[in-house]
Amino acid sequence: xxxxxxxxxxxxxxxxxxxxxxxxxxxxxxxxxxxxxxxxxxxxxxxxxxxxxxxxxxxxxxxxxxxxxxxxxxxxxxxxxxxxxxxxxxxxxxxxxxxxxxxxxxxxxxxxxxx
Amino acid sequence: xxxxxxxxxxxxxxxxxxxxxxxxxxxxxxxxxxxxxxxxxxxxxxxxxxxxxxxxxxxxxxxxxxxxxxxxxxxxxxxxxxxxxxxxxxxxxxxxxxxxxxxxxxxxxxxxxxx
Numbered sequence: 624x625x626x627x628x629x630x631x632x633x634x635x636x637x638x639x640x641x642x643x644x645x646x647x648x649x650x651x652x653x654x655x656x657x658x659x660x661x662x663x664x665x666x667x668x669x670x671x672x673x674x675x676x677x678x679x680x681x682x683x684x685x686x687x688x689x690x691x692x693x694x695x696x697x698x699x700x701x702x703x704x705x706x707x708x709x710x711x712x713x714x715x716x717x718x719x720x721x722x723x724x725x726x727x728x729x730x731x732x733x734x735x736x737x738x
Numbered sequence: 739x740x741x742x743x744x745x746x747x748x749x750x751x752x753x754x755x756x757x758x759x760x761x762x763x764x765x766x767x768x769x770x771x772x773x774x775x776x777x778x779x780x781x782x783x784x785x786x787x788x789x790x791x792x793x794x795x796x797x798x799x800x801x802x803x804x805x806x807x808x809x810x811x812x813x814x815x816x817x818x819x820x821x822x823x824x825x826x827x828x829x830x831x832x833x834x835x836x837x838x839x840x841x842x843x844x845x846x847x848x849x850x851x852x853x
Contacts, residue, residue, distance in 0.1 A: 665846060724833065
């Protein structure tokens, strides 16, 4: 079985500052990793995913994440945030194989960008 | 094109009642997932359909929960004898095919409140 831990429930930051949202996972098999964003009153939207290949993954809206197998981490970063990045962010893992793509999510991190 | 839609957006019911939640996936998507998101938590997997059949229902919490997808498109999640603990946002997602390589597109969810 796999699990996901998002280390910060809330992250406040000022506009144009850099941000890192932390995610650690545990799994007994190789995994695929995802970050989703949920804006208020909207559905989850995929930001980026790691399936294989380069460990640095770039996504939409200037976000990127780095897969670190030895530390079982997949932290999300953005060098300069905007007010519009205020949302809840979810890290998710899928074990592949016969799991059919079902996702195990972390508890979420609320990012609040202040002017 | 149209995204995943869910109806109703909000449902308030009394303990012990029966409810049905509907999901309209993106046209042509063969894979459909149901997740449940309790307050302050990340989404939890409930069930996965490939076509008309439930390929994985390991996330359904008990036999009060049941889901169908009779024609391989629209799906209905059915909850019998609702309990207060069933209160949550129920999310539906669809993807072109099952598996991690296909992005899951999420609907806005149905907020279920059991009084």
